[in-house]
Amino acid sequence: MAAAVGATMTLTERIADGPSGFTGVDATPEWAAEIKRLARERNATILAHNYQLPEIQDIADHVGDSLALSRIAAEAPEDTIVFCGVHFMAETAKILSPDKTVLIPDQRAGCSLADSITAEELRAWKAEYPDALVVSYVNTTAAVKALTDICCTSSNAVDVVASIDPDREVLFLPDQFLGAHVKRVTGRENMHIWMGECHVHAGINGDELNEQARTHPDAELFVHPECGCATSALYLAGAGEFPADRVHILSTGGMIDAAKAAKSNQVLVATEVGMLHQLRKAAPGIDFQPVNDRASCQYMKMITPAALLRCLVENRDEVHVDPETAALARNSVQRMIAIGNPGGGE
Known part of the structure; x- marks a missing residue:
């Protein structure tokens, strides 16, 4: 035990706090062994979102979408949940596991999409449409979820909206691109969409997708519905410029399933680049390439090896x-x- 404590002191002394998060500790075998030991000592389970750094995904007990992970947390026998993701995800785990201790390795890890609507803004929007039903994407704060009638994920948003009386107005929030996708698929006219966005997904644009599709004509396309290029992907398929059976609008959890069933040797992926790690593990024989290799979430990447170590030590x-x-x-x-088909998270 003395040796283990000494190892902890050696590692923790290296932790530095900077503007982009905690640094100073690398994901070495020594680090991995200490993380596992501390997790056992605290009776904690480590959850990691698909957009986390590869070394965080590899040390985690469970990797997946935010809602899927929150449901795992609720069923886990451990008393403590360490959620390696952004803040709204850890909140969702706490909502579904109120009696457990939920930790996030760096509370500064926020989300531009969740921040695009506040509870006060939602109250004002509801006042404009008092008879409307509110559908909120799980990528929202607890305060916004508390004012919501039904939550949805990217994999079941269409089913959730389709389950609502067609004569009832719907307020859909906060992601404008997911909302546009749902409105397009359901054909619903009485659906009002909040103009929020994930800054990472919004930055993956149609021109980039079109160019990648043109230069990789034999690839499949995996496109997250939060992306600004989702409409372009469907246009390519609808116009016959790219085979429709190779264009897939998918949640991150859906991408894992699709990867295992992919028929092409190459897949172009339009989502946050952290997703590539799990896709490559799921289907190692396929060449997965990002549509935009700069699509990296600064908040997700704040959960560093140093941050996770600090979380478990302190x-x-x-x-x-x-x-x-x-x-x-x-x-x-x-x-x-x-309603059914709860899917994963985003």
Whole structure:
């Protein structure tokens, strides 16, 4: 035990806090062994989102979409959940596991999409459409989920909206590109869409996708519906410029399933670049290439080896959700699950 404690002191002394997060510790075998030891000592399970650094994904007990991970957290026997992702994801885990301790390795890891609508803004929007039903993407804060009628994921957003009385107005938030995709598929005219976006996905544009498709005519396309290029992908398929059976609009969880069933030797991927690590593990014989290799989320990458070590050593940063807010938010998530096809997260 003394040797293990000494190893911890050696590693933790290297941790430095900078503007982009905690640094100073590399993902060495010594680090990995210490992470595992500390997790056992704290009776903690480590969850990592698909967009995390490869070394964080590889040390985690479970890797996946945010909602899928939150549901795993609720069923896990461990008392402590270490959520390697952004803040709204850790909040969702706390909502579904109110009696467990939920930690995020760096509480500064936010989300531009979740931040694109506040509870106050949603209250004002609802006041404009008092009879409308609110559908919120899981990429929202607990306070927004508490004001929501039904949550959705990117994999089930179409099913959730289609389940609503066609005469009922719908307020869909916060992602404008996912909302446009749902409106296009359902044909619903009485659907109002909040103009929020993920800055990473919005930056993957149609021109880039068109150029990649033109220069890789035999590839398949995996496109996340949050992307600014999703409409371009469907246009390519609809116009016959790219085979429709090779264009797939998918959640991150859906991409893993599609990778295992892919018929092409190459797949162009339009989402955050962290997803490539899991895709390559799922189908090692396929060449997965990013549509935009700069599509990296600075917030996701704040969960560094140093941040995870600090989290387990210092028992930080704990995520709290007010019990009343959590209860209301839990209802909106459970209504989604009751509809069926809860999918994963984003």
